[in-house]
Amino acid sequence: MLYEDHFPRQAPHFPLSMGEIDGQRAFFMTYYVNMDEMNMMPDDFRSRRRMRHGKEQKNAPETIAVGLVATIGFGAGFFFFPEHWWLIFPMVFVGLMPLAAGIGQLFSRQKNIPEKTPVRDSAVAREKEILHAVSELEGTVSVLQIARATSLSIEEAQKTLDDFAKKGFASIEVDSSGIIRYEFQEFKKPSAESKYIDD
Numbered sequence: 001m002l003y004e005d006h007f008p009r010q011a012p013h014f015p016l017s018m019g020e021i022d023g024q025r026a027f028f029m030t031y032y033v034n035m036d037e038m039n040m041m042p043d044d045f046r047s048r049r050r051m052r053h054g055k056e057q058k059n060a061p062e063t064i065a066v067g068l069v070a071t072i073g074f075g076a077g078f079f080f081f082p083e084h085w086w087l088i089f090p091m092v093f094v095g096l097m098p099l100a101a102g103i104g105q106l107f108s109r110q111k112n113i114p115e116k117t118p119v120r121d122s123a124v125a126r127e128k129e130i131l132h133a134v135s136e137l138e139g140t141v142s143v144l145q146i147a148r149a150t151s152l153s154i155e156e157a158q159k160t161l162d163d164f165a166k167k168g169f170a171s172i173e174v175d176s177s178g179i180i181r182y183e184f185q186e187f188k189k190p191s192a193e194s195k196y197i198d199d
Contacts, residue, residue: 139189
């Protein structure tokens, strides 16, 4: 008795081989899948490519050196012994081609160097921009005031102000309306009363 109803009418996507055993039809599934490739993620492909590219870049000076020596050697041999015309072929394939390949690898390395993001420079620029705004606002500011007076976002303004407070350059106060304000004592202008007391 054949149990055809128990088998799918549409063949699965992976390769299959079919046969008969004891009068019953059965599927014998053979997977032609390399598990390493199946489990490999795109990041792995990129990392392996970077590793291979790094090895090629490291071998570039060696390739240039070998090509240069071979070019000079076979070129000198052909120059002094022109009857040995066959020296042209090793000079080209062993000397000039590796030399050109090594030079090409050096140029590709210069192009593929990732540009470093000037994180420190951007942080310094944010701090200077905030300090300029603090000076204009006479030493007491809020996050929204800094965000409005500078080109920073609210998150960037709050993070930089919190960093100032952690380093002790500013103190955090909450006014009567519940607004958090940052006070920079060095930028606060002395009041008339304090001037009178100092005098």
